[in-house]
Amino acid sequence: MSGFSFTLNASDGRARTGVIRTPRGEIRTPAFMPVGTAGTVKAMLPESVRATGADILLGNTYHLMLRPGAERIARLGGLHRFMNWSRPILTDSGGFQVMSLSELRKLTEDGVTFASHVDGSRHFLSPETSMEIQRLLGSDIVMAFDECPALPATHARQAEAMRLSMRWAQRSRDAFGDRPGHALFGIMQGGVERDLREESAEALRGIGFDGYAIGGLAVGEGQAAMLGVLDYATELLPAGQPRYLMGVGKPDDIVGAVQRGIDMMDCVLPSRSGRTGQAWTRRGQINIKNARHxxxxxxxxxxxxxxxxxxxxxxxxxxxxxxxxxISGMLLTWHNLHYYQQIMQQMREAIAAGTLDAWVAGFHAMRAQGDIAPL
Known part of the structure; x- marks a missing residue:
C-alpha cells in the first residue's frame, strides 16, 4: 500500500528487527507502544514520551468515541493535532473495551450495542462504525473490529467468537477501503486452542491485511500458556508483515514475545505502575512506598x-x-517508559548483532539478583 511498508533488516533465531515506514515517521521494531487511552499517556507530556524513545503511541477507540467524541476530534484536526503527537498512532478497534468495561451489552451478528461506562448512554459498534470512528480519529494503523471473549471459555465458545471475529474482519477490510498512507491490521483469535488459531490465521491471510495482530492473550491465562501459543502462532502469519501482540506486558513477557517473532507490543503497565508507586528496573520491580526507601x-x-x-x-x-x-506519578512513569524503551533498543541491537541469546541470559540473570540491598 502507498506510504506504508515494513522492512526486515536482521533476524536472530525467530526474533526480527526492522522498520515500519509510515507518512508520519518510522517505527523501529521490535517496538513497544505506550498507551494513550484518552488522548494522553497519563502523567506524561507527548515530548517526554518521545524522549523515552517511543516511535508510536496507541489510542483507544472506545474511550475517545465516548469522550470527547470522534466527530469533535475530527473537527479539531484529528487525533495527532488534538493531542500534540505528530508521529504514528495506532488505534484499537474498541472491541476489547466493549467486552470488558460495558454493562448491558448485546452482541449480534451486526455488532455490539452497549451502555457507556461514563454516563450510561447507549451506543452501537460494528466493523463499519469502528472503521469510521478510526478514520475520523486519523490514526495511521487501524485495527479490525473483533470479539474478545473472557477467559476461561469453552472450546465451543472460543470457536464461535473467533469465527464471528473473522466475519467481522472481512467487513472491516471492506469498510476500510483504500486509504493510502494508512494501514489496517487483522486480529487472530482462538484463545489457547491451536486448531482455532490455525483456522483464524488462515482466514486472515485469505482476506489480506497490512499487518497481523495476535489478540486474546494476556487476559489471565498466565505467561506459560501465552508463550506456548506464541511458540506456533507467529509462524502462522505472513513473514513479510508486522506481527503485533496486543496488551503485553511485563518486561519478561516482552522479551519472550520478541524471541518468538513478535514485532510490536503495547501495555498500560509501565504508566499504570508508575502511578501506583511501582518502578520497573533491570533488577526487577521496586515498590517505592516501602519504608526501606x-x-x-x-x-x-x-x-x-x-x-x-x-x-x-x-x-x-x-x-x-x-x-x-x-510529581511521583510523573517521575515513576517516565522511568518505567524509559526502561521499557531501553529494553527494546537493546534487543534491536542484539538481534542485529546476532547476540540476542546472550542478551536475554544477561537480562534474566540481572533480574534474578533482585533489588540492591537496603542501607
Missing part, C-alpha cells in the same frame, strides 16, 4: 539516565508518593 539517597537505578534516576533519590520518590504529590 525512606532514608535511601541512591537512585532507583544508578545506570539509568531518565530524569527520575538522574535527579532524584529513592528517599524523595518515597516521600512524594506518600504525600500524594503529582
Amino acid at each position: 525512606a532514608d535511601d539517597p541512591r537512585p532507583l537505578d544508578e545506570d539509568c539516565t531518565c530524569p527520575a534516576c538522574s535527579g532524584y533519590s529513592r528517599a524523595y520518590l518515597h516521600h512524594v508518593f506518600r504525600a500524594g504529590e503529582m
Whole structure:
C-alpha cells in the first residue's frame, strides 16, 4: 500500500528487527507502544514520551468515541493535532473495551450495542462504525473490529467468537477501503486452542491485511500458556508483515514475545505502575512506598539516565508518593517508559548483532539478583 511498508533488516533465531515506514515517521521494531487511552499517556507530556524513545503511541477507540467524541476530534484536526503527537498512532478497534468495561451489552451478528461506562448512554459498534470512528480519529494503523471473549471459555465458545471475529474482519477490510498512507491490521483469535488459531490465521491471510495482530492473550491465562501459543502462532502469519501482540506486558513477557517473532507490543503497565508507586528496573520491580526507601539517597537505578534516576533519590520518590504529590506519578512513569524503551533498543541491537541469546541470559540473570540491598 502507498506510504506504508515494513522492512526486515536482521533476524536472530525467530526474533526480527526492522522498520515500519509510515507518512508520519518510522517505527523501529521490535517496538513497544505506550498507551494513550484518552488522548494522553497519563502523567506524561507527548515530548517526554518521545524522549523515552517511543516511535508510536496507541489510542483507544472506545474511550475517545465516548469522550470527547470522534466527530469533535475530527473537527479539531484529528487525533495527532488534538493531542500534540505528530508521529504514528495506532488505534484499537474498541472491541476489547466493549467486552470488558460495558454493562448491558448485546452482541449480534451486526455488532455490539452497549451502555457507556461514563454516563450510561447507549451506543452501537460494528466493523463499519469502528472503521469510521478510526478514520475520523486519523490514526495511521487501524485495527479490525473483533470479539474478545473472557477467559476461561469453552472450546465451543472460543470457536464461535473467533469465527464471528473473522466475519467481522472481512467487513472491516471492506469498510476500510483504500486509504493510502494508512494501514489496517487483522486480529487472530482462538484463545489457547491451536486448531482455532490455525483456522483464524488462515482466514486472515485469505482476506489480506497490512499487518497481523495476535489478540486474546494476556487476559489471565498466565505467561506459560501465552508463550506456548506464541511458540506456533507467529509462524502462522505472513513473514513479510508486522506481527503485533496486543496488551503485553511485563518486561519478561516482552522479551519472550520478541524471541518468538513478535514485532510490536503495547501495555498500560509501565504508566499504570508508575502511578501506583511501582518502578520497573533491570533488577526487577521496586515498590517505592516501602519504608526501606525512606532514608535511601541512591537512585532507583544508578545506570539509568531518565530524569527520575538522574535527579532524584529513592528517599524523595518515597516521600512524594506518600504525600500524594503529582510529581511521583510523573517521575515513576517516565522511568518505567524509559526502561521499557531501553529494553527494546537493546534487543534491536542484539538481534542485529546476532547476540540476542546472550542478551536475554544477561537480562534474566540481572533480574534474578533482585533489588540492591537496603542501607
